[in-house]
Amino acid sequence: LRHELERVQSERDHALQEREDVGKDHQQAESERKNLRTELRECRFRESRLLQDYSELEDENISLQKQVSILRSSQVEFESAKHEIRRLSEEVEELNSQVEELSHLKKIAEKQMEEALESLQAEREAKYALKKELDQRMNSESIYNLSNLALSIRGITEDQTICSDGEDDSPALRRIEADLKTQEPGTSAAGKQVDLFSEIHLNELKKLEKQLELAESEKGVLQQNLRESQHAVEKSQGELQAFVARIVQLSAHVQSLQHLHSKLPEKQVEDTAMDKLTQ
Incomplete structure (x- = not known):
């Protein structure tokens, strides 16, 4: 019995120990x-947060892709604007x-017109002086010739009256003498020469007037071309300023997109570091 009691006690102790071990395990x-x-x-919670971050990153990725496409189109517009600016700069030059060439031609035309006017004025003055001198010489020569002719005719008539012993004067001689007396000086050959000189002078004046009109028309054409060129230059400068403003706007947009694109990897690195710390 003692052995049985000891065995039962040892089993009880073993059971209690097992129960205690089971309680500890529990x-x-x-x-x-x-x-x-x-x-x-x-x-x-981390999964939900990661899913939320993933969805946010997906949305941001989509927006960044849209911005990249906009940036590419803006870059294409920027290149086309640069090409257009280059073309407009060449047109402006x-x-x-x-x-400058039209201004130079205008100065040359004005100088030629002034020289033509001066030469025309000098030619008019010279022709007027020559005409005046020619008229004076013709008048003096015609008066001298007429006086000699009148004296010779009077001598002939006096001889005829002496030879005819008191006969009546010839009616033809009387008519010639009357015509010479009544004829004014400078109305015969001198008048014809003066008319010829006046006709030549008028023809020269008409030629010079035609040249002057041609120079005036050329001057008007040059002035019109100059005004058109100035208007084209002002228009090109306005277009150039508009393109420059557009380029400045596109450059600012490109810089903002590049700034956003540079911030994206930093944010991804920060999110990865936070995930590692939470793990």
């Missing part, structure tokens, strides 16, 4: 279960050279 299992539940809740 407590440990409960604590592990609680820890697992806590970790599960944390994992679910060409128009400036045309304006």
